[in-house]
Amino acid sequence: MIVSGSASQTLAAALAAELGEELALVEYDRFPDGELLAALSEFAAERAIVVASTVSSDAHLELLQLQDAARETGAEEVVTVLPYMGYGRQDAAFEAGQPVSARAVARAISTGADRVLTVNPHEADVRAFFEPTAEVVDAAGRLAEPLPAALVDPVFLAPDAGATALAGTVRDAHGTGEVDHFEKRRRSGADVEITPSGVDVAGRDVVVVDDIVATGSTMSEAIEHLTDADRVFVACVHPLLIRNARLKLARAGVETVYGTDTVEGPASAVSVAPAIADRLRS
Numbered sequence: 401m402i403v404s405g406s407a408s409q410t411l412a413a414a415l416a417a418e419l420g421e422e423l424a425l426v427e428y429d430r431f432p433d434g435e436l437l438a439a440l441s442e443f444a445a446e447r448a449i450v451v452a453s454t455v456s457s458d459a460h461l462e463l464l465q466l467q468d469a470a471r472e473t474g475a476e477e478v479v480t481v482l483p484y485m486g487y488g489r490q491d492a493a494f495e496a497g498q499p500v501s502a503r504a505v506a507r508a509i510s511t512g513a514d515r516v517l518t519v520n521p522h523e524a525d526v527r528a529f530f531e532p533t534a535e536v537v538d539a540a541g542r543l544a545e546p547l548p549a550a551l552v553d554p555v556f557l558a559p560d561a562g563a564t565a566l567a568g569t570v571r572d573a574h575g576t577g578e579v580d581h582f583e584k585r586r587r588s589g590a591d592v593e594i595t596p597s598g599v600d601v602a603g604r605d606v607v608v609v610d611d612i613v614a615t616g617s618t619m620s621e622a623i624e625h626l627t628d629a630d631r632v633f634v635a636c637v638h639p640l641l642i643r644n645a646r647l648k649l650a651r652a653g654v655e656t657v658y659g660t661d662t663v664e665g666p667a668s669a670v671s672v673a674p675a676i677a678d679r680l681r682s
């Protein structure tokens with residue numbers, strides 16, 4: 401039976417359809433003091449597949465509750481699917497005194513899960529924070545699907561070196577094009593400096609590919625160096641698009657911003673449900 405976190409209801413339904421599993425009814429409530437109560441009102445299965453993107457601190461807590469509720473209701477196996485793993489970018493103590501938040505949340509989730517799957521984590525190493533090690537589902541190839549078939553001499557560009565493999569995967573799925581990357585230096589949470597490469601984008605279509613678009617700072621800074629390009633598309637696995645990210649990207653002249661349904665919203669153009677279902681079947 402599929403059990404959905406409140407932020408992943410559409411993806412959970414798509415996964416239920418893919419797998420031919422029932423979708424449990426979940427009530428998402430809150431006590432007057434603000435504490436959450438996520439409860440299963442109909443659940444009867446030996447295996448619970450809990451699908452919950454941890455897009456907020458509340459979503460993390462809700463996931464822990466759902467894992468516990470599934471066990472409480474008789475599930476013998478709990479499989480947790482983290483389409484988007486929140487706190488995944490805090491995968492190290494970057495300054496003295498900081499926590500390794502990704503490890504802390506992974507440990508908490510592991511206490512209630514027999515198996516954990518996550519989609520394109522920011523750093524693959526976070527898998528090892530889970531016990532047992534989390535399995536990674538790669539959904540990047542699907543990002544080629546919403547692109548126009550006829551791109552003009554396309555460049556698949558990563559805004560930093562870390563996203564180059566992702567850009568390559570999207571290029572491979574599209575079929576043709578050059579892959580390149582810029583260099584990024586982060587000054588603060590929402591302030592980044594981008595150094596362009598020597599790629600000539602004049603008159604060409606550019607697809608800028610990243611794992612996450614959060615504040616949109618990385619993308620909008622990168623796009624400032626693409627004024628000679630014909631069209632600019634932004635593709636990401638996790639379209640968090642917080643604060644004024646959409647405004648920033650629209651003002652930068654982006655043709656389309658799209659991502660997957662790991663983070664559900666208007667930019668969720670492709671579903672990761674088939675990729676998750678394939679992994680669960682294996």
Ligand code: R5P
Nearest residue numbers: 610612613614615616617618
């Ligand atoms: C970080 O290296 C990630 O790959 C993304 O580039 C980053 O999370 C995007 O964040 P923002 O949209 O806030 O610049």
